Amino acid sequence: MCRRSCVQFGVLMSVDEVIAATMLWVERSVVGLNLCPFAESPYRSGRVRFVVSEKRSKAALLRELHSELRLLAAADPMQCETTLLIHPWVLTDFMEYNSFLKVCDASVASLGLEGEVQVASFHPQYQFHESQPQDIENYTNRSPYPMLHLLREASVERAVAAVADTDEIFLRNMRTLRALGHEGWERLWRD
Numbered sequence: 001m002c003r004r005s006c007v008q009f010g011v012l013m014s015v016d017e018v019i020a021a022t023m024l025w026v027e028r029s030v031v032g033l034n035l036c037p038f039a040e041s042p043y044r045s046g047r048v049r050f051v052v053s054e055k056r057s058k059a060a061l062l063r064e065l066h067s068e069l070r071l072l073a074a075a076d077p078m079q080c081e082t083t084l085l086i087h088p089w090v091l092t093d094f095m096e097y098n099s100f101l102k103v104c105d106a107s108v109a110s111l112g113l114e115g116e117v118q119v120a121s122f123h124p125q126y127q128f129h130e131s132q133p134q135d136i137e138n139y140t141n142r143s144p145y146p147m148l149h150l151l152r153e154a155s156v157e158r159a160v161a162a163v164a165d166t167d168e169i170f171l172r173n174m175r176t177l178r179a180l181g182h183e184g185w186e187r188l189w190r191d
Contacts, residue, residue: 015052021144028188035140035173038159047081061090072150073117083150091146094125120149136177
């Protein structure tokens with residue numbers, strides 16, 4: 001992983017800073033608010049791989065995605081359960097990012113990894129279908145940087161089997177964010 005400094009949104013940042021911001025988001029939001037009840041165990045046990053892509057084009061990111069998909073599929077799940085492929089310098093526009101997700105799904109299929117690996121989506125401008133840009137519910141999937149979350153299907157299946165009603169997770173997350181509100185969300189990030 002490169003340790004160069006890069007500029008995004010007019011701010012100079014290093015790969016380590018991108019990872020630190022992402023880890024803080026996982027700790028305070030994903031795990032802290034229990035938005036994903038399956039995230040804490042892999043995160044606390046160090047089985048989440050954080051990869052910062054320094055690619056500047058969709059084509060280059062796609063090649064890196066292919067490598068990361070293969071790597072995750074081949075890795076021992078006790079060492080690497082899941083991967084966050086963070087790409088701060090490409091697909092920063094949510095609509096462009098959202099369109100790219102179809103390419104991600106096609107990549108999983110073309111690599112013969114359907115049923116083995118899937119890609120979930122997180123983006124700073126994430127917006128659910130039929131929601132407004134500033135609806136607080138969108139923040140369940142709003143990350144500090146655009147990222148592709150590579151998940152093992154077996155892990156997802158185990159997690160789903162452990163929960164009586166997976167739809168309830170989504171509904172609970174909506175209730176959590178509504179109760180928190182924008183002010184409460186902002187308070188999460190103040191030190």
